[in-house]
Amino acid sequence: MVIQGDSLFTGKINQVEVSREGIFSGYVIDKVSGELSGEVASDASGEYIAIDGAVYYKGRKIIGKENSYVRLEKFKGYTLGLFIPDSRVYILSGGRVKDSLKIDLEGINDIYRYGNDLFLFGSGEIFTFTLSGRTEKFAQFPVKNITGIKRQRGRWYVSTSEPGRIYEKVGKEWRVFYDPNITEVNAFAFIGDTVFVSGNQVQGNQLQGRVVAIYGNEETEIYKGSGVLSGAGTWRGFVCGDGEDGQIAVFTTEGFKLIQDLPEKEIVDIHQEGRNIVICTGKPAGVYHMLRTKSKKGEYTTRVIDGGYGVKWGRVRWRGKGRVKVQYRTGRTSKTDTTWTGWRELNREINSGDRYLQLKFSLLSGNDFIRFIELNYQPRNHPPVIKDYGVLPPGVGYGNADNSPFDRAMMDETQRARWKGMGFVIPDGSFLVKTAILRCVWWNAEDRDGDKLVFSLYIKKKGEKYRLINDAIQGNAYFIDASVYPEGEYYLKIVARDYETSFYPDSDYAEVDFLIDNTPPVLKSGKFKNGWYSGVVEDKLSPIYRIFYKFEGEEWYASIPEDGVFDEKKEGFRFRVPDGERKGALKIEDKLGNYKIIPLRFE
Template identity: 25%
Template sequence: MKRLTLFAIMVMLGTFGARAATTKVFREKSFNDFLKGELKSTSLSNEGKLFPAPAAEKVAEAEEGLIWRIITRPDGALFFSTGNEGKIFICEKGKKAQVYCDLEEVAAFALALDSKGVLYAGASPGGKIYKIAQKDKPEVFFETKQEYIWDLLFNAEGHLFAATGSEGKVFRIGPKGTGDIYFETPEKHIMDIMFLSQPKDSGLFLATQDKGRIYRVHDKDKAFVLYDSGADEVRALAEGADGFIYAALNTGKGGAGGPSQPTLPAQLMEMIKKESPSGDEDSGDSGESEPAPQLKLGMPMISGKKSTIIKMDISGYVWPMLDAPEAPIHCLAYDSTMKTLLAGAGEKGKLYRVDDLNKFSALLSADEKYILSMASAEGGFYYGTGETAVIYSLNWKDRSKGEYISSAQDAGSAVKWGLIRIDADIPSGTSIKYATRSGNTNEPDKSWSDWSKEEMFKNKQGNILSPVARFLQYKLLLTGRNEAIYPVLQEVTAYYIPPNRAPIIEQIEVAKEGKAQPSPRQMIMMMMNKDKPEGSKPDQKPGGAPSESGASTDAKANSNPQKVKISWKVNDPEGDQMRFELQFKGEDETVWKKIEDKLDKSNFDLSTAALPDGRYRIKVIASDLPSNPKSSAMESELISEVFVVDNTPPKWTEEISYKAVDKNSIMVKAGVEDKSSIIASAQYSINAGDWYVLFPEDEIFDAEKENFSFLIKDLDKEEAAITLQVTDAEGNTLVGKVLVIMKKK
């Protein structure tokens, strides 16, 4: 009978989906997820699948920084040019690479072999083409008088074509070294040229920079723009199966004009200045040698960069193939053995394989930063790197080993790590191992733990043995049997548990509802009428017509709702579900009293009707118990500022009285006091008529005790009822009346 593990039960019950300081996960399963890591010797399909890459075998290396161009000789030997010392190397089968020729110029971006296997090199700057029939014996074959030579190519008749910059010219040179301009474009640079093997009479194809266009040149000075890409450059061309043309397009800033120089990454821009040999008879009157011009390689790719690959036929019909995940594309080649297109791109040494529209893979990642050159031959497929000059060959039949290292995964705080699980197809005879390390810096450094011991996944899961830390990195080692049988991984999930941290109560507010303090409108009206004679009628009534009880409609007697609204803000670091308890205590008391202990909302309406008048505080206790075991649940508390409970109206300190001033006028006097709140407003009415705003003797409501003295004129009746209404800040109202009897003569 099969048994469910505790882990399996937790997964089935959805424990890991709960918002709590319990198990959490990070998961990687897409192309973009895995691309953040280091592919090393693994391939990553656009579907997000990881599998062992073809083995990359080191063929040659040189103590130089860059490999600009690779070509293969029929006997299997390789010629390659390097930077930044103008050296050209030869690597014959079974031998180490050695210098074949050291040019005076900084670089040879272009190499070509004639039908007899003789090497030709296009040097920059200066635009000389060298014929190098023997080791260390370069001879000037032709001078283009251009700044750059970007490509060299022989046709079937033995004519050499040279693509140049910065005037956008193609030269045709005969076997004896004489030549002329074959075609001139309005663009500044011709980056690549190509003849198609089928159909053979299709003409010469040009790729330009400044405006990224593809030309088809039928004959001398006769050409047709086959495709205007709108990009800054068409970097490279490659012939695919059935006569299709592939092109790599790079865009920098975009906009009118484009870049004025060939586009290269910023790290490739700093070229070494080389001086021409001393003793040159034409060096000038001073007799000193003049330095050769410094090679300037133009603008780097900048923010907003974009690279794409298209496929087109000789008629000009275009199909988009790939929006490159990384830019710029440095080189492009078609591997006829595997019938696939390969592109070196970006600044992390990526080699991309493109099989069809939206069907591609990041084939591998070189140890070096750039893949700058490629060559396909019957003997194999080769690529050259930048940062360190190395040439590798691809062994498509060897997928025995693959290594992948993830990016640093951020848990947000120091956590304890649990299981790592994979979703993968692992055929018999293949395997996937893992190792992990952890640390507290966002980039792995010496402070991180060592890699754990490499372990085999058991039932596609294993324990993470790295110590408690904020960041985790995992490494996968995939072992295959042959070119067709190897493991394929689709998903990696790692589990962790953060420490349960107490919730944070940020603030408590106690809002007193329904206070009888004057509204803003009332306060404005009161200020407008403050300077009028006592007893005068205001410009606008403060509360409209009085009710039958004589109370104003804006400040009704006993308008205190005897209720406060308590609200609070809580932040829990783990996002746990909260439970709250409310308590209260008077300022002169020592023991907190419970109001409610099972609240799940962050507000509460508290009735103060049963509370004696006084000063009180509220305590909020927040607990994350609903999301955690009782043994690990955390709580915190916060105490509010003091608030006042006042349910008692003011009292008279001086009963309402009056004194006749003349036969039609009286002076009314009264005094009030409230034990808990300040006096907030006052108004009076004559014979249940309109209400008149009244200010205390000191003309400001700011104390618990206020005295009133006001003059009433023009009393035209022998008897009048004067009603005085006084309200405190909590809405408690005191009403008094005095009967005035005037003696009329």
């Protein structure tokens, strides 16, 4: 689908086959988890389903452990359940626990069967094991984790994370078969003459998914976009699931085709069992079987599309084959409810001024498909966006605040580096103010329409309700007099709106927490012994930043933290006292710049 020229799906779309409603122009999918509920379905095998650390048999719970993750594997008429992180294997048969084995290994996170052999793998190591409990190391790799092992084409292959690689065993030696230069490889499969590989590059808390095809010596990147959580080689081809929208796609060297679009967010696991493709989901938990039977009908319902206030809806175009019926419905709320219109058949244009829209495409025979959908519309007004924001340390200002103090000075790079080293974000153009009780909250916002912006600022103490400070701020910063607020943890809410907007529905807001702390740390204890002075310093609210000491007539020196770094509210320290020194001083400072100088005597 294309909305205003922006592709809804990343990559090359060949065909949309299915909808969220569960009737598919493609292969039939059945939900087999029934009424079972939970956060994550980690695995499923036969009649057994693992959800949130519990194993169910035909909907009945047979075993469960809190804070556990379960992987299942069939072996010689049994189903084995590996509980992680316990490293205990339960032997299941007929919906009952026959026995259990405690595996004396650490870091194990998965189980794999090949023929009559069982393998356990995890943090860089692979072990064979038997149902008598005997284990033997099979292989070890210079990686953080093993993500998969399989036997294909007469050789062993292993996928890893940190770094993400695929290894192969040639003779008695392991070698790197493929290095895609990503954080993790989570699935691979040999299909014909092509090797398909999926994985992720981890960037902070974000996953950037990749799918690559290798043919001969050529590498083709098929997909690069939102995170890929799972993948497998199946009768449908190389199939992968994402971690945001419940979408499943089959990949070829030419691109990818969406084949399932489930209501759950995360596709946690995909594998083939017999003639079925088993799909396990998270947020919430669910288990599906994709069958080799094709449906005779299909529907594709788009997500709710927000056109903005005063939207003018245009035409809908699509390319496909077969008999297609198009309907639409509209509403004034972001979630479909009883206030929305019913489904209406589309006649060239959408006859509505409502802000929100959904489209439904009905595929009326088994051979229908849609390759491309385009919706044209134009919103009247775009809401503002707050891009960056923060609270500066005491005595630091920024921007063109209406209440900015006149007495200010330039900040040099040494001062800037000092604050940044303490964990503060100091934007370019920041300056110093002499009044240390002032705290500057700053933001950078933009409006796509170029509208003039006005801001509101709210404050609350942790656990309380927000109180308005000012609702007519027109700059990009505001100074708060911290002396009028009791010390403690606070939250600020910045609300941006434009003059073209009726009020909050099209506004944007950001929240930031900060400390008000005007009290320096205290020396809780101190003693001089065997040429060393040691003690403990504590601050009620802020972490200790640094501790200095000096002797009569000398400069300040940095003391040694007991745990190697000053970063807690309570810290121990020590320093050596030269022979003959009898007097000195201690300077203790917290993260917000509150400090105290204490005279010392060494005797």
